Amino acid sequence: MEKFDIAATARTPHMSFDPDTGSFLLEGESYPEDTKKFYDAPLSSVYEFLDTELTLSAVFSFKLKYFNSSSAKVLMDLFVAVEESAQRGNLFKIEWHCAADDDNMQELGEEFAEELDKTEFAMVAF
Amino acid sequence: MQTEYKLSGAAFLELRRQLESRGIVFSYCGYLNENILTGIGNALQSKMAIDHTDQKISRGIFSTFVEQVQNVIRYSAETIGPEELEKLEQETPLVEGREINDLDDGELRYGLITIGELPDGKRFVTCANLIKNENVKRISESLESIRGLNRKELTALMREHLKAGPPEGSKGAGVGFISIAREANGNWEYDMVPMDDGEFTFFCLEAYF
Numbered sequence: 001m002e003k004f005d006i007a008a009t010a011r012t013p014h015m016s017f018d019p020d021t022g023s024f025l026l027e028g029e030s031y032p033e034d035t036k037k038f039y040d041a042p043l044s045s046v047y048e049f050l051d052t053e054l055t056l057s058a059v060f061s062f063k064l065k066y067f068n069s070s071s072a073k074v075l076m077d078l079f080v081a082v083e084e085s086a087q088r089g090n091l092f093k094i095e096w097h098c099a100a101d102d103d104n105m106q107e108l109g110e111e112f113a114e115e116l117d118k119t120e121f122a123m124v125a126f
Numbered sequence: 127m128q129t130e131y132k133l134s135g136a137a138f139l140e141l142r143r144q145l146e147s148r149g150i151v152f153s154y155c156g157y158l159n160e161n162i163l164t165g166i167g168n169a170l171q172s173k174m175a176i177d178h179t180d181q182k183i184s185r186g187i188f189s190t191f192v193e194q195v196q197n198v199i200r201y202s203a204e205t206i207g208p209e210e211l212e213k214l215e216q217e218t219p220l221v222e223g224r225e226i227n228d229l230d231d232g233e234l235r236y237g238l239i240t241i242g243e244l245p246d247g248k249r250f251v252t253c254a255n256l257i258k259n260e261n262v263k264r265i266s267e268s269l270e271s272i273r274g275l276n277r278k279e280l281t282a283l284m285r286e287h288l289k290a291g292p293p294e295g296s297k298g299a300g301v302g303f304i305s306i307a308r309e310a311n312g313n314w315e316y317d318m319v320p321m322d323d324g325e326f327t328f329f330c331l332e333a334y335f
Contacts, residue, residue, distance in 0.1 A: 011164065031192050033160040035298075066185065068192050069284075069305040070298045076288040104185060104309075111281045115289070 001048045012038055013064065019049050022058030031068035039074050046078070050085040057091040063126070064098070064105065072108075079115045086118035093120040100125040149250075150242040157206070157234035163195045170241060183335050186309040187251055190333045191241065193302045193309075194253035198237030200297045202255035203326055207233035254330040262318055262327050269316050269331075272307050280308035306333050 001019045008014040013028035024046060032038040049058070060082060067075065079094070086092045094116065096109035106123065113121045145153055152170060154162065170191060174184040237255035244250065257265060272280065284304045292300035307314055310333035319328040 010168070031196075066189060068189070068196065069301045070196075072284070072301065072305070073288050073292070073298075076285070080289070101181070102185075104182070107277070107281050111285045114285060 001052075002045050004042050004045065006042060013067075015042060017042065017046055017049075019045070022049075022056055024058065024060045025063070026061070027063040029066045030064060030071040030074075031066070032071070035068075035070040035074060039071075043074070043078070047081060050081050050090075052085075052090075053088065055089050055091065057093075059093045059095060061095045062097065062109070065102075075112060076115070079112050083116050083119050086116075092118075093122065095122050095124050097124045097126050145240075148240075148242065149244050150240045152241040153239070155238045156236065158195060158198050158202075158237050158239075159234055160199065163192065163199070166195075166239070167191060183249065186335050187241065187249060189309050190251045190306050190335075191239070193306050194251060194331065194333075195237075195239060196298065197302050197331075198239070198253060198255045199235050201257070202235035202237050203258045203261075204236035204256045205233060249335045250332055251335075252330060252332040254328060256321070256326040257329045259320070259325060259327055262329075265329065266316075266318065269303060272304055275307065275312060277308055277311045280304055280312070284308060303331075306331070310334055 003018045003020070005016040006012075006014065008028045011029065012032050013026050013030045015026050017024045049056075060078075062075070082092050082094060094113070096106075096113070098105035098109060109123060151173070152166065154166060167188065171184070171188060174187065179187075235255070237253060239254075240250075240252045242250055272283065275283065284301050287301045287304060292298065313334040314332060316329070316331045319330075321328060
């Protein structure tokens with residue numbers, strides 16, 4: 001369960017995670033050449049965190065401007081895993097940030113949030 | 127005897143005029159890879175910024191462009207590289223630290239992509255590539271099943287499919303078509319042209335904005 005902070009590139013988002021403070025951030029654009037290669041290693045740390053049985057609290061922030069359909073799959077899996085962990089008693093919150101005029105991103109966030117029950121969800125305009 | 131080749135500027139200009147007469151602003155025909163996607167994608171974003179294209183429209187166009195090109199890169203039946211790569215994989219013992227995927231970057235797939243504007247101001251992103259005849263039915267059915275669905279319905283469908291996981295044979299999330307149809311708010315068309323060889327079909331998909 002390692003802390004990481006990966007800088008953005010033209011096609012990949014800024015991604016950071018700190019298990020001590022329970023903060024995860026995904027920010028920017030996501031359409032990697034190889035989605036698995038980009039996400040698998042860092043997210044394994046996050047999944048390990050989600051598997052922890054203690055009562056943890058954490059905030060997962062998404063500030064995405066654009067993501068392709070392969071990245072959508074990564075997001076969906078993460079939402080589902082966060083919810084499963086929340087159902088075991090962890091106190092989780094997901095913040096979905098998007099531009100006030102970006103209904104597209106807003107609709108996607110709302111749709112993903114359909115998976116959530118025990119996880120707090122907040123739509124934040126920037 | 128070899129016929130002497132002479133450059134004809136007029137013929138080349140004619141090719142440009144044909145593209146322009148169809149409202150095409152960007153066109154690429156040939157082997158594609160992820161670097162081409164990045165390059166054309168950057169130019170496309172710059173052009174739309176210079177033209178002050180509405181943000182929502184330019185986001186939809188860009189997103190569709192990415193999905194379309196990634197479809198070609200993943201699924202076009204016209205490809206060079208894989209046989210050679212497969213042979214290499216089998217013959218070369220895996221060097222420590224090298225992942226099998228490392229060689230995949232050498233693969234090229236053939237396709238066409240055009241982006242432009244119709245006389246009525248409607249913009250289009252069109253993509254075409256060869257598919258094997260055996261896949262025509264599956265792709266047609268998959269597209270017919272989402273015909274007429276609006277954006278809201280497509281968003282919900284996308285979530286269902288993402289949750290269910292990709293179908294067999296998919297190299298992505300299996301929601302590329304849904305994503306394109308969604309971005310275009312249901313305004314899209316496709317066509318299939320059987321090739322003379324009896325093995326392949328020319329598959330075109332066009333989305334409007």
